[in-house]
Amino acid sequence: MVSLDRFETFKTVVEAGSLTAAAERLGQTRAVVSFTLKRLEAELGVTLLTRNTRRLALTEAGERFYGRCLGMLEQARLAIEEARSEHTQLRGTLRITTTVEYALAKVVPALELFRRTHPELKVHLSTSSTHADLISERFDVAIRLGQVSDSNHRATQLATFKIFAVASPGFVAGLPGGEPRTFAALQQVQSLVHRRLGDLGLTHVESGEQFFFRPAAEQSRIVADNSSVLRGFALAGQGVAILPDWLVREDLESGRLCRLLNDYRFAEQGIYALYPDTRHLPLKVRVFIDFMKDHA
Template identity: 70%
Template sequence: MVSLDRFDTFKAVVEAGSLTAAADLLGQTRAVVSFTIKRLEAELGVTLLTRNTRQLALTEAGERFYVRCLSMLEAAQLAIDEARGEHTGLKGTLRVTTTVEYALASVVPALEVFGALHPDLTVHLSTSSTHADLISERFDVALRLGRILDSSHRAVQLSTFEILPVASPGFVRTQPPIDSVRALEHTPWLAHGRVGELNVTERSTGAVRPYAPDPDKVRLKADHASVLRAFALSGQGVAILPDWLIDDDLRSGRLVHVLPQWQFTPQGVYALYPDTRHLPLKVRAFIDFMKNREAGSGRNVS
């Protein structure tokens, strides 16, 4: 009988695109991965991959086997997770990716509690300002903020939060009165590289209009909200930042909420996971835990 470990190696090679990349993901040498694939092909009696110096490609038999391989690995992992979970709790490794800001504000404190509930489960937390590829980088869950544009994964909304235009008191004093959306649009601002189009709603009337800041007024563009916060604190312009990131700054007066009578489009916190037939128990447990924790924090939950 062919070992499931060889199936997992084959899956890693296909998704990583090379023997070397798969070896890095699996924590093995390239020679071991290559030997495993050769043994698998010998046991099956078919060629699964064609190789040259530049790339790997699936044969027709390899494509068919890969589809079946995914289904078998998912079913096997689900059976293992459920059997272990019933008697000994969650085990193995849960790979999670999110932004560094959200990790520090919410995920790290949550994992302290989640880890105590599941001491035999190892969590690998990766932080980045860019969106990791869940499949090729073998992540179980991505916690993403904003709006979900990628329809190739399943998504669960954990909560919503507000984004607020903020600036330092010193910066506000140097500007003409910011007393309308139009005035805000023409104020020097600090742009986030991954925030798309936004609307603003007048809180008193419910009137909605698009927000179109003057591109000539951009003083800085960055992919990290924490970088924009630092520049806002130093008086460089208006930044639109998550409320959970700047609560302490607003309470202390280091930043002020500009134009508070208007509300920007609320943003969501989502848990994304690969679109698989069987959701692993460790993933389901983590998502449920995070959603319940967000609800308990007082944030809106859909």
Template identity: 50%
Template sequence: MINLNRLAMYAAVVEAGSFTAAADALGTTKAVVSFNIKQLEQELGVALLTRSTRRLALTEAGEGFYGHCARLLREAESAVDEARSGQTALSGSLRVTASVDYGNLVVAPALAAYAREHPALRVSYRAGSVHADLIAERLDLAIRVGALEDSSYRATRIGQFRLWLVASPALLAQHGVLRTPQALAALPWLANRPG
């Protein structure tokens, strides 16, 4: 069977007009291109190119062969593109966990839309404030707030948020407007801690 790489090298030589220019275009050496063209001519049993120190020309057989090569290479590239484009549908399973508030508000609706786009993909979602062991619990993705604790995981920041200190108007009316962070200690307050 004919090596398609050799056909691609032959087409590159014809299109570039020289072995050196073809080698540059292909990211290889002139010697590699020359060797492959000689091998191709031996396999075909016909001379495709006439060479001199200053000039490169196609033989009659080389002209006809180039037309077929160019068409064949275009068809091969088209077949590869078509095969790759058919791989857009995702399948398998995707297991995701996220914190309860953010997860229920943002992650769950996004996962539902994603699952509709990829019906062959089984998506499972778990909300919780406890940081899960991704490996032990076979989770693919955890969406969390804060710094990455385990350096063996890969993390990407997907957003940011602000923390706000809030008080009801009734509390401020009773205790006055706070002027310093130390004044907080004297006020009744609620803390939210991960469980």
């Protein structure tokens, strides 16, 4: 493939009228310009310029090629500017992935304001209970909750949130031993388990005693990969679920769900923005991450 640099040299020679003048414009020696021109002609297999001691003249093939050169160089310039604008201007498309429940609770309301602030930027939001592959699926940023274990990407913590053990009043009333008030008692109650939920730190408020709580999927009646689904089961009186405060706040305030283990605190969970580990972080990603730090 012929280098665009040779196209540029040929265009400059034609417009300057001589090799010497073209060399001055390009900041090169006359010999380098002459060599580049000869290489271009050899690669094309045609003579573009006739030379004598006084002036240069375009051949018929050279005139046609010069016209095409102008168009190709302009298209190349526009392509380069467009690619750079993805990194220096808030244009193009921002591709985001996160969970359904977090999108509805936090991302969608935030994007309304973000889009008004940056109207030239398009947003594609994908929601899934599974973790998308940012590279193969071409996402700019993923918002993930809990603990981040994917070391192939960079991560920025946006915020933290609390998690509660919750159940419906009807379910609690039907427990043989009544409401579980200790860590050991909670372990004996049928739980609604999130498939990706790992070990959870649990601390007694007064004594400071710490435990690790991990609902066992094999001992649970229901396992799901979506917090909204687990909330639905909890509201239906199917068991105890451990859910984010932002998801169940209204349920707790209305009494549809009640919080268990008030004398204990689960370790706060993180909200992270993950993005590909590239040398140049696009401006749209950087601005969106900074924006979400105030709205996560």
